[in-house]
Amino acid sequence: VYLVQMHQKITLKKISESLNISISTVSRALKNHPDIAEITKQKVRELATLLDYEPNTYAINLRTNTSNVFGLIVPVISNFFYHSFISAIEEETRKLGYSLIILQSGEDAAIEQENLKILRMNRVAGIFISITANTRYTDSFLKLEELGIPIIFFDKVPDFEAVNKVCVADIEAAALAANTLIKANKKKVLAILGNAELSITKKRRKAFQESFETNAPETQLILASAHSFEEALLQTELAYKDGIRPDAIFCMSDEILTGVMKAVQLLKLQVPKDVSIIAISNGFIPRLYEPEITYVETSGYDLGKLAFTRMADFINGRTFVQNLTLPCRLVAGKSI
Amino acid sequence: VYLVQMHQKITLKKISESLNISISTVSRALKNHPDIAEITKQKVRELATLLDYEPNTYAINLRTNTSNVFGLIVPVISNFFYHSFISAIEEETRKLGYSLIILQSGEDAAIEQENLKILRMNRVAGIFISITANTRYTDSFLKLEELGIPIIFFDKVPDFEAVNKVCVADIEAAALAANTLIKANKKKVLAILGNAELSITKKRRKAFQESFETNAPETQLILASAHSFEEALLQTELAYKDGIRPDAIFCMSDEILTGVMKAVQLLKLQVPKDVSIIAISNGFIPRLYEPEITYVETSGYDLGKLAFTRMADFINGRTFVQNLTLPCRLVAGKSI
DNA sequence: ATGAAAGCGCTAACAC
C-alpha cells in the first residue's frame, strides 16, 4: 500500500493496483460477494475505508441502466399540502439511499412537459406527479411508461383510469364536512371551491352538494370559486356585500381558508357566533386562528408515505395499476 | 432508414448504423460541430428528431466527469422562507437545463452529513446549503472543496470566514425594525428570537439591542427565545401572565409571528391599540392578519436569485470567496 | 469532412 495523493479520485482500479488483485475481485469484495475469501474482503474493505473510496454513481447507472434518483413534480412547492407530501417522500427516499429531484410546473402544462423530459433524461427510477389544471394525458406519459419508468399520480390526478393514483379521500372528506355542518343545523352555507377544471374540485363539490341534497335538502347552498388567497377573500366579501350572510362557510383548501379568514377579520365577524367555518386542510393553518378552525384533515405527509409505498411495490415488480385512497378524519376546533 | 421498433432506446450507435456513418460523426453533427458537412448534419438531425433521440445523461457525465444537477440542503422544506428560496433556485436551474436535488436535514447535523455524502456521490455541479444549529465546518465540506464542488452557504451560514455566503441583511433588518419601533415611541418592547446558537439570531439580536441602546436607551427591552410556533405562543402568554404587558412585540421570523399572533388572539388584544407588532418576514404571513402586520421584508426568492448568480459566477471560473448581502425594506402594515 | 480507437468507472458472464 503506497500513499495515495490527496484530492485524487479513488476508483476500483486504484485499489486493485495497490493490492495487486483484479478490479472485479475488488468490486465483488466490496459487495460482500460469497465467492470472495474473507481475508481478501478484509484487505479490500480496509483500504477502501482508508482511501475513502466512493463508487461513481454515473458509472453504475450507465452500466446497470438503473438509477437511484426519484423525480417529483408539483404545480408549486409553496403550498402547505405539498410541503408535507414532499417531506414524507424525501424521508423515505433517503432511507432507501436514493435521492429526489424536485421540479415545479408553476401551473403551466408546457413547463410540466419540460420537467417530465428532464426526469426522463435523468432516467429516474420513478416519478411522483401532481398535475396542473391543463395537463392532458399525452405522449410524454406514454413514453415514460414505455421506458418502464413508474409514475404515481397524487392529489391532482388525471381523470384517465388506467394509471396509478394516490389521493386523499376527496369524496369522504367533502361529505364529512357537509354532514358536520348539517348536524350543526346550518341552513345557509357558502362553499368556496378551487379550480373547477380539476378532478379534485369536481369530486369535492359533487360530494358536498349531494350530502346536502340527501340529508338536508332544505339548506341554501351558495357555491363560489376561488383560485387564490385574494379571490377567496373577495368571494367572501362579495357574499356579505350581496347581503347573503351565510351561517357557515366551507373552505375546500388551506389557501381558501386563509382568504376567508382574512375576510372574516375585515368584516369583524365573530366565529362561530356570526358565522361557522369548516375546511379541508393539511392541519397547520387552522391552528393559527382563535378559535381554532374545525377541519377535515387530509394529511400530505401520510399521502406521501402511501405514495412511496406504492412506488416501492411497483419497483418490486407489482406493476399492476392501482388506485389508492387515504382516509380522512374530522379534527374539531371551536369554529362551529 | 428502416423502421425502428418502438420502445427501444435510441443511441448514437443506432443512428449511425441507420445512416451508415460513424458514431463520432453523429455525435459531432448533433453538437453542430463546424467540421461536419451541412448535408450530413441535416440528415442526422432529421433522423434524431424522428426517432426522438435523447442523449444518455449518465454516459455523458461519466465521460466528461461533469453533471447537470445542483444540490440543495435545508433544515426543513416546510418553511415559508425556504420555499421561496427553493423556487428561485429551481427556476434558474431549469433555465440552465440543469436539475435540482433537494434534501432536508431536519435540524440534525448527522443527517446533514449524510445528505452531503449523497450529493457528493451524485457528483453534483454545486451545492446550496443552509446549515443546522449544530453544524461544524468539518471534513465533509473540505472534501467537497477538494473535489472542486462549489458550496454556497445561504441564510443560516457558518461563522467561519473563508466560504461563500449569501445572506439577507440581518443587521440592517433588525436595526430597521428597532428604529421603526423607536420612531413610534415604544417604551416596553418584547423581542422574541429564534435559536440562540445560530449566527442569524446572534446578529439580529445584537443589532436590535444596539439600536435601542444607541437611539433610545430608556426603552425597556425584554428578550425571549422561541424555537417553534408553540414556544412563541407560550412566551407571549408568559409575558402577559407576568404582568409585563409590552407595548410592542418584535418577531424575528414568520414562525415566531404566527405564535405571537395566536397569543394575541387568545389574549384578545387589539392590534395596534393594545400592542404593536413588527416582524422580519418573507412577506406572506403578515398579510393573513387584519390589520396587516408591519414587517421588514427579507425575500427568500430574491436571496435565491442572488445565490444562483454567485453559483453561476463560480462555475464560470470566478472562484474567489465572496460574502453577499441582500438588502431589506420596510413594508408598512397597520400594526404599529 | 469523416472514421477508428481509447477510455470514463463499473458490472457480470464466463473462464480457469
Place this chain on the structure above:
DNA sequence: GTGTTAGCGCTTTCAT
C-alpha cells in the same frame, strides 16, 4: 476464489 473480457453510451484525440 480470482481473473479476463466485453460493454453500458458517450466524447475526443489522432489519423486519414
